[in-house]
Amino acid sequence: MSGTVAFIGLGHMGSPMAASLVKAGRRVQGHDLVPAALDAAAGAGVEPAASAAEAVADADVVVTMLPAGRHVLGLYDDILAAARPGTLFVDCSTIDVADARTAHERARAAGMRSLDAPVSGGVVGAEAATLTFMAGGGETEFTEALPLLEAMGKKAVHCGGPGAGQAAKICNNMILGVSMIAVSEAFVLGESLGLSHQALFDVASTASGQCWALSVNCPVPGPVPASPANRDYRPGFAASLMAKDLGLAANAVRAGGVQAELGLKAAELFAVYAERAGATEDFSGIVRTIRDQSGEQA
Structure with a gap:
């Protein structure tokens, strides 16, 4: 070269x-x-x-x-x-x-x-x-x-053509943001039902719930040793960056008149989470916010 x-x-x-x-x-x-x-x-x-x-x-x-x-x-x-x-x-x-x-x-x-x-x-x-x-x-x-x-x-x-790379990036990260919230909510629900993290992971990771947010970046400690959850959520991909990317996706959704309720809601949730976590926590740490808010609602 x-x-x-x-x-x-x-x-x-x-x-x-x-x-x-x-x-x-x-x-x-x-x-x-x-x-x-x-x-x-x-x-x-x-x-x-x-x-x-x-x-x-x-x-x-x-x-x-x-x-x-x-x-x-x-x-x-x-x-x-x-x-x-x-x-x-x-x-x-x-x-x-x-x-x-x-x-x-x-x-x-x-x-x-x-x-x-x-x-x-x-x-x-x-x-x-x-x-x-x-x-x-x-x-x-x-x-x-x-x-x-x-x-x-x-x-x-x-x-x-021009801009297509950015379009692919924000679409991909909208999928990731939504799926991380869904996985996190499922683990918090499992906790409330007395299900262990390992049991839920063993089922979902080999069933229809399998996704990157679960199998690689699992939001709870234990099942995936390399995930940020085992390092007190020190970032691989910071919450602030996910909030930024979802904000870009939300702008595109609104500009294009696209029906994307989950993408818009994910952008809203990560924006709130990133105000506190910023660049110091991995985006998977949103599970703790979901858990805390669930406790408040109980």
Whole structure:
């Protein structure tokens, strides 16, 4: 693998992703507004740049991993003019579909090429290079970016044109958010009926209730040793991030006039939970809120 990658946004997700590119043989020039994040990435072989514009100046590909659409669009305003014509921009942030399409348009107008390629897998997936990428944009751009995506993850799916990756991401996480609430409610119901966590897990994990929220990220301690529930809900995927993603899904639901009562309710419940838990608890910790509220209603 050859060519230089500029990686902007070296936080909990971006830093291990950039490190995976270094391990794959890429030269990676990185920038982050937080000096400690930049120093940590440098320890993994990322070449620190004093500014985002400096990082992209001689890059073949620019990868971004930022908190929200306003950050992506603001950054593009700063760096599109600094990059070489034809540079491929790959945004791995999770942002609104409309913002993703605007980013594509701004890149095209500046003579660049682009993909939106949000990820699933959380920090654990970023560190293990087992992320799943959902890409939106042209086939040619996806094919060119594929070696990079495969260096950072285990699967990459081309979902369609501009914004399609973001659309797939929010739909997937709406499924996840709703299913985590359903699994959590079932465990709390089981507790009230005298059913052990292990018994319910042994039945549901091999029956029609089986799902990722149960079998991998089980919200109660015991049945799945690797789940955050066994680490006092220290996050793999933070409650604040789930609330953000469900908020994006809810916006799309309302804009599209889609009947999605469970998706909207999940967004409401996680928004309330995230106000308290923020980035300090895994999203599966919502089971404790359900349990506490059930006690109040008893």
